Amino acid sequence: MDNVTSVASIERDAELMLRVRDGDETSFALLLEKHRNSVIHFLYRMVQNQAIAEELAQEVFLRVYRSRQTYEPTAKFTTWLFRITTHLALNHVRDRRKDKLHDSIDEKIEDGAPRQLPTREANVEERLLRDARLGEVRKAIEELPEKQRGAVLMHKYQEMEYSQIAAILGCSESAVKSLLFRAYESLRSSLRQFSPGGNGLKAS
């Protein structure tokens, strides 16, 4: 077998994954330790429900483990990992959306997230303002079409480049840009009432 990607040249994560393939479970534990939080945080913000996010994350890492035999380091490890993650998340969101056509939309966003405000005691008013802003943004994120939602979360919290998001979502870079631009525009407009000028922009 010709080793086009020599083991020396591939990234650390891929190397770990290849060890998992060869039966080394410690390497799997290391990969889990390293990527668990980013996967769960992404899923949590996608579905806005901790229990569901954790269940989906279990599924993600189970699939990673199951794929060890066939794993090939053809893409960056995080790209591969997030392909699995977004696949599951998008499916979940789509299924939920179908269900919602029948259910009423009473079921509200889980409010489980303790908000971390700057430790220097923000005054109550600022706190309330920031809470209100975040509330609007979360609602707006929940209303975004699922691909836009995924793209924004990967761009903002995973700090991924357009090219990596494109590789994950299986679309072109320009498609990613247009997903992101539309998403950010919707999110900004959800915050119009908080614009510093606050002048006349409110109603539309």
Added chain:
Amino acid sequence: MNCILNTNEQEELLLGYVSAKLDPETARTYSRHLSSCERCRTMVEMQKILDESLDDWATPTLSENFDQKLFARIRAEQEAPKPWWQALTNFNFGWKPAIPLALAALLLAVFLVRGPGQSELAQQQDGIKADEIEQVEKALDDMEALHALSTADTAPAAKESI
């Protein structure tokens, strides 16, 4: 004054600027543009507010038994008998075409054993993998529930053992 940038340029510069990812030259040019373009200035202001709000969005603390649960599932999966198709693909042929050949032979055997008139056979070939996965996963969920009950007290130790 109307903005000279098209929508995509506006957005791309805006995102780069707010996250400080523009190269210095582009950032300078954009700054100059901002001083004369109210529309882009408003977009920057709003994007900053959005960015700040998104930064405020913390995530809940992970359940303590997350890893334990995952490793229990993995262990259960390893101990569960492998479905036939997995055993087949895990068998290390140096010569890959052997796998589809073996599969074809197996399907032919199934067909012969079950006899003709199995109109659902074709449908089964597609569905069989998904069905088996589902079955295995159901079994795993049950096992996991049992496992969780029996190991509730030894939670911290379980993580270390892998």
